[in-house]
Amino acid sequence: MKKSRILAGIWMLFLxxxxxxxxxxxxGIAAVATVLLCFFCFFxxxxxxxxxxxxxxxxxxAEKEQQVYGKLIFENHSLLPAGRLRAELLFQNLLTGxxxxxHLDSMAAGKEKTETKWSVCSNCCGAIRISVQKLLVSDMLGLFLTEQKLNISDTMIVLPEMKTVEVQVGDSFTTDWESIQYSEQKKGDDPGETFGIREYQPGDSTKMIHWKISQKLGELYVKEPGLPVENAVLLFFETAKLTGDSRTSDQAELMEKLISVSENLTEKGMHHKIGWYDQKKEQLCMEEIDSADNLAQIIHGLLSLERKEKTFTGLQEYAQKYQEQPFGHILYFTAEDPGNLADLFAWQCSFQTVRPGEDVGILLI
Incomplete structure (x- = not known):
């Protein structure tokens, strides 16, 4: 537009x-016609x-590293021609950031549609959000410009590449995968299992009195209920960003590992859950996976998980809210240094961290 105005100014000065x-x-007529044409372009x-x-x-x-093509269709609802159109497109991989x-340029006559092709190629899996940030419409000479703020977007999925994963599970878990274990380190509220025996205290339920031991020792003793621990796996995907050390591709690599592990567990007939902290909704999410169909239904959502700078991890949020409903095994997929997070779960389950660049052959014990 600046160039067009300079040329128009030079032309007018010459006349x-x-x-x-x-x-x-x-x-003189040419000069007047030029002025009238400028007014026409302005209106x-x-x-x-x-x-x-x-x-x-x-x-x-699309597949990773596949060049795919799409179209942006412009539609002119006016009888007047739209001289020049320029759309600003933003391609964003929600998973990696x-x-x-x-920019796409086009023209559209009155009451006409016109289309412009675009292409995109991504080296990482994820949900690619394609959006039009703004649309610039100018006259035929490019002298005057109007800007339209738009909120038009669509999403394309770049499929993850499945990794070769062999998940090995101890015999005690493969025989009865959905059975219930009890914590050996912490008491709970399940009267069906006894965690320990202690002296009676005011306020204790009489139903918990251990009559045989009380009669033998001559004092009242009560049973402390056990804490049930699900004999299942939680695959937890970290979406918090605590430091700036990780690469943008790390989240995509971790997601491929998570989906591969989930697929392997599903093939073995092992029910499990996938958990994450949704940074957009600011809430913990859990999805139970008991078939390939369940996994396929949530892949779009998993590939759309956005990462956000936080002062706490999603796993810490899980530890606070789900402390009374622990899992037998937790696989933690994170690009961050887990630090002492494993200590939070040492009393209740086996805990293993999966990080970028590491082998994904995983042993659950």
Missing amino acids: VLAYLVSASITI LSIAMKNKVTCYFEVPDM EKEIC
Whole structure:
């Protein structure tokens, strides 16, 4: 637009000087016509404001490193022509946070649709959100410009690459995967299992009195109930960003490992859960996986998980809210240094961290 205005100014200056020198009627008419044309372009740009819309044609999914193509369709709802159209597109991988901006140019006559092709290629799996940030509409000469703020977006899935994973599980768990274990370190509220014996205290339920021991020792003793621990696996995916040390591709690599482990457990007929902290909704999420269909249904959501800078991890949030409903095994998928997080779960389950760049052959004990 700046270039067009400079050229128009030079042209107008030339006509004025030529008219002053020659006093030619033809040059005078050309100068007046130029001024009228500029006024026409100005009013045209005003009239075209909010008269042009656009929408996408986006492929549903793609493979990693695959060049895929889509379309952005412009629709001019006015009878007047839209001289120049420029859309600013933002491509964002929600999982990794990677962003790329490109511009698409087009033209559209009155009451006409026109389309422009775009392409994208991603080296990482994830949900690619394609959005139009703004649309610039100018007159035919490019002298005047109107800007439309838009909120148009669509999503394309870049499928994860399945890793070769062999999950080994101890015999005590494979025989009865859905049975219940009890913590040996912490009491609970399940009267069906005794955690320990202690002296009676005021307020204790009489139902918990251990009559045989009380009769033998001559004092009242009560049974402390056990804490049930599910004999199942929790795959927890970390979405908090505590430091800036990790690479953008780390989240994609971890997601591929998580989905591969989940798929392997499903093939073995082992029910498990996938957990994460949704940074957008600010809440913990848990999904039970007992079949390949369950896993397929949530893959889109998993690939759309956004990472956010926080002062606490999602696993710490889980430890606070689900402390009374522990799992037998926790696999923690994180790009961050787990520090002493394992100590939070040492009393109740086996805990293992899965990090980027590490082998995914996992032994559950």
